Amino acid sequence: MEIRKARASDAADLVRFINMAADDLPLHFWRKTVGPEGDPWALGRERAARETGNFSYRNAWLAEIDGAVAACLLGYAAEAEPGPIDPDTPPLFVPLLELEALAPGSWYLNVLATYEGFRGRGLGSALLAHAEAVAAAAGHASISLIAEDTHRDALRLYTAKGYREIARRPVVKDDWEVDASEWILFTKPVGG
Numbered sequence: 001m002e003i004r005k006a007r008a009s010d011a012a013d014l015v016r017f018i019n020m021a022a023d024d025l026p027l028h029f030w031r032k033t034v035g036p037e038g039d040p041w042a043l044g045r046e047r048a049a050r051e052t053g054n055f056s057y058r059n060a061w062l063a064e065i066d067g068a069v070a071a072c073l074l075g076y077a078a079e080a081e082p083g084p085i086d087p088d089t090p091p092l093f094v095p096l097l098e099l100e101a102l103a104p105g106s107w108y109l110n111v112l113a114t115y116e117g118f119r120g121r122g123l124g125s126a127l128l129a130h131a132e133a134v135a136a137a138a139g140h141a142s143i144s145l146i147a148e149d150t151h152r153d154a155l156r157l158y159t160a161k162g163y164r165e166i167a168r169r170p171v172v173k174d175d176w177e178v179d180a181s182e183w184i185l186f187t188k189p190v191g192g
Contacts, residue, residue: 008048
């Protein structure tokens with residue numbers, strides 16, 4: 001296995017991982033953004049290929065096995081002093097922003113996902129360790145992440161690797177079809 005920085009040309013894989021990690025919430029939002037005539041995946045790829053923004057390829061690393069993209073890590077510095085949530089924020093995202101605000105200044109692990117055919121090979125553990133090293137090298141005292149209550153394998157992994165549950169918020173579904181009922185914030189100290 002090799003872990004490498006993502007490139008703009010990895011946008012197609014990045015959007016699949018971003019969407020997998022949040023049970024189609026990104027695709028749901030992209031569909032609403034582009035409307036019935038637009039291509040939601042194209043919008044996602046455009047965002048992933050950007051030079052700036054949280055979902056930029058510049059914030060992502062990919063794990064490869066025998067040259068094939070197998071898993072993804074995407075993360076960045078959380079706001080040190082989060083401000084109030086914009087009243088125009090779609091309600092689906094408000095609980096996530098509330099939880100993110102509870103871990104100010106942490107390194108926020110937004111996406112950790114593995115293609116189904118590569119699961120069970122330790123990629124999640126390797127990428128978590130990589131994320132912790134990136135966070136520590138950037139001077140962060142902690143790493144944070146948010147998971148859905150239905151992602152049982154991920155929840156077991158985070159707990160086994162020393163992540164501690166901090167808070168929960170109900171999932172706001174509106175017309176997003178998802179089985180999850182809660183978002184869970186985890187944190188872990190990193191560095192020396």
